[in-house]
Amino acid sequence: MLLLAFDTATPAVTAAVHDGTAVLAETYQVDARRHGELLLPAIGRVLAEAGVAKQELTAIAVGVGPGPYTGLRVGLVTAAALGHALGLPVHGVCTLDAIAHQARAEGLTGPFTAATDARRKEVYWADYDADGRRTAGPSVDRPGDLAQRQVSVGAGALLYPEAFPGAHGPEHLSAGALADFAATELAAGRELLENRPLYLRRPDAQVPAGYKAVLPA
Amino acid sequence: MADEPLVLGIETSCDETGVGIVRGTTLLADAVASSVNDHARFGGVVPEIASRAHLEAMVPTIQRALDTAGIKASDLDGISVTAGPGLAGALLVGVSAAKAYAWALDKPLYGVNHLASHICVDQLEHGRLPEPTMALLVSGGHSSLLLTADITTDVRPLGATIDDAAGEAFDKVARVLGLGFPGGPVVDRRAREGDRKAIHFPRGLTGPKDPEFDFSFSGLKTAVARWVEAKRRAGEEVPVADVAASFQEAVTDVLTRKAVKACQQHGVDHLMIGGGVAANSRLRAMAEQRCERAGIRLRVPRPGLCTDNGAMVAALGAEMVWRNRAPSALDLSADSSLPLTEVSVPGHQHGDVHGEAYRALGS
Numbered sequence: 001m002l003l004l005a006f007d008t009a010t011p012a013v014t015a016a017v018h019d020g021t022a023v024l025a026e027t028y029q030v031d032a033r034r035h036g037e038l039l040l041p042a043i044g045r046v047l048a049e050a051g052v053a054k055q056e057l058t059a060i061a062v063g064v065g066p067g068p069y070t071g072l073r074v075g076l077v078t079a080a081a082l083g084h085a086l087g088l089p090v091h092g093v094c095t096l097d098a099i100a101h102q103a104r105a106e107g108l109t110g111p112f113t114a115a116t117d118a119r120r121k122e123v124y125w126a127d128y129d130a131d132g133r134r135t136a137g138p139s140v141d142r143p144g145d146l147a148q149r150q151v152s153v154g155a156g157a158l159l160y161p162e163a164f165p166g167a168h169g170p171e172h173l174s175a176g177a178l179a180d181f182a183a184t185e186l187a188a189g190r191e192l193l194e195n196r197p198l199y200l201r202r203p204d205a206q207v208p209a210g211y212k213a214v215l216p217a
Numbered sequence: 218m219a220d221e222p223l224v225l226g227i228e229t230s231c232d233e234t235g236v237g238i239v240r241g242t243t244l245l246a247d248a249v250a251s252s253v254n255d256h257a258r259f260g261g262v263v264p265e266i267a268s269r270a271h272l273e274a275m276v277p278t279i280q281r282a283l284d285t286a287g288i289k290a291s292d293l294d295g296i297s298v299t300a301g302p303g304l305a306g307a308l309l310v311g312v313s314a315a316k317a318y319a320w321a322l323d324k325p326l327y328g329v330n331h332l333a334s335h336i337c338v339d340q341l342e343h344g345r346l347p348e349p350t351m352a353l354l355v356s357g358g359h360s361s362l363l364l365t366a367d368i369t370t371d372v373r374p375l376g377a378t379i380d381d382a383a384g385e386a387f388d389k390v391a392r393v394l395g396l397g398f399p400g401g402p403v404v405d406r407r408a409r410e411g412d413r414k415a416i417h418f419p420r421g422l423t424g425p426k427d428p429e430f431d432f433s434f435s436g437l438k439t440a441v442a443r444w445v446e447a448k449r450r451a452g453e454e455v456p457v458a459d460v461a462a463s464f465q466e467a468v469t470d471v472l473t474r475k476a477v478k479a480c481q482q483h484g485v486d487h488l489m490i491g492g493g494v495a496a497n498s499r500l501r502a503m504a505e506q507r508c509e510r511a512g513i514r515l516r517v518p519r520p521g522l523c524t525d526n527g528a529m530v531a532a533l534g535a536e537m538v539w540r541n542r543a544p545s546a547l548d549l550s551a552d553s554s555l556p557l558t559e560v561s562v563p564g565h566q567h568g569d570v571h572g573e574a575y576r577a578l579g580s
């Protein structure tokens with residue numbers, strides 16, 4: 001297996017190549033406003049570093065969020081287009097699952113919560129049990145509306161210490177963890193998600209300026 | 218490079234996911250997925266709804282275009298995409314997709330200007346543009362007069378709207394008349410039953426001291442709204458067809474008058490009209506009359522090519538390849554306010570940028 005994985009659901013633009021056993025190469029840049037510019041060069045770089053030609057790839061795994069929409073869509077449409085052009089299957093992974101996988105790989109045990117910044121004073125979050133299985137979420141909420149979480153990871157947790165006391169890293173996701181999560185799940189015969197965004201919120205139905213009433217009522 | 222380059226173009230600047238395939242100046246496919254119905258009840262395009270729809274429609278629309286053209290993606294000589302101007306989030310979906318296809322297929326990528334594409338699309342209908350050509354671009358987002366010396370490098374703005382775009386005025390008036398969204402087609406339809414001389418609405422910026430080639434439709438829009446509201450307040454029935462016809466007359470009068478004048482002043486004997494409002498039947502008829510009288514050759518693409526579509530982006534991409542213009546780099550970004558003097562977004566300054574980009578990517 002030669003898996004290309006990437007994620008744009010957090011401020012990090014990150015890509016990795018995984019051979020079914022280990023991560024061969026990984027890149028990670030934090031720049032929440034430049035997902036569109038950075039992603040494809042990052043993909044090219046990580047393949048070159050891994051010594052893998054794009055024609056040798058066997059699958060793509062992409063983080064499908066939840067995450068801020070504009071950046072999120074960069075990853076999803078890139079995955080869809082690459083899958084189409086290269087004839088590869090595209091697997092979706094909940095970005096919070098990948099962060100949880102990364103936290104466990106970095107040594108965190110016990111039940112915990114993974115939370116990312118949903119902006120507008122909200123967090124995207126999910127709960128995981130001691131075996132790493134998701135037990136609640138993904139959801140989007142105001143931190144103050146959640147019961148206090150004692151153990152938590154992710155930038156969303158770090159931002160709101162009252163709801164998430166003692167929160168720690170990883171702050172954002174590294175694609176190596178996403179690749180490893182996907183490879184593990186696929187090897188275990190479990191299905192991953194479709195390549196569809198987890199928006200969790202309905203679109204803001206607001207038409208931009210220019211449609212105001214002309215005469216006072 | 219191929220004599221008749223085969224180029225796929227992607228357009229996502231507003232609410233249409235357009236994918237066109239062009240060979241030289243021949244249109245092979247023009248696939249469109251529109252989210253216009255999802256916006257209708259909001260009375261305008263909702264950016265987030267448009268962006269979501271682009272993501273869903275992208276790959277199926279590409280596949281449909283390839284099937285219609287009867288080609289394989291590997292046959293292409295290049296991929297072009299609207300880099301701007303437009304809705305930022307919507308543009309980004311198309312730009313990201315184009316980059317992924319270009320990279321995966323090892324094809325050069327051309328990030329091009331939406332407005333220049335509106336002009337270039339006429340090549341698919343009437344062959345290569347004469348140089349220079351005067352272009353009048355009118356749509357929901359733009360109203361501009363452009364002197365086009367070379368459609369791939371040299372597009373000079375002579376004037377533009379200082380407030381609303383012409384298409385916006387149509388939407389607004391349709392709303393005032395309770396005709397729904399989008400306003401262009403429905404106002405055109407209702408105007409056919411009306412008397413265009415019934416009401417004399419103001420012609421903006423046509424005074425002797427006004428800027429010659431700029432437009433203003435905000436005052437006209439307000440005048441229509443006041444007129445209609447006054448009728449309603451007086452308890453009288455609003456003559457919808459007459460209002461539509463008289464409003465439309467005012468818009469097309471100003472547009473064609475200024476376009477012909479621009480041609481005459483700059484010694485240009487070809488006028489092309491593009492953009493969604495170019496589908497308007499009265500604008501086409503009036504432009505024909507006035508151009509004929511002035512000895513100007515008029516070029517207006519068929520209505521289906523005037524509205525936003527992928528074919529126009531492919532047409533400009535094919536012209537870029539044909540003229541051996543520099544491709545864009547793979548870190549191309551969407552630019553929601555791309556100036557119209559920037560026909561394309563080239564790669565980094567010196568040398569064989571594209572080759573360098575690919576070598577850097579190890580492909």
Ligand SMILES: [Zn+2]
Binds near residue numbers: 358493525
């Ligand atoms: Zn347009």
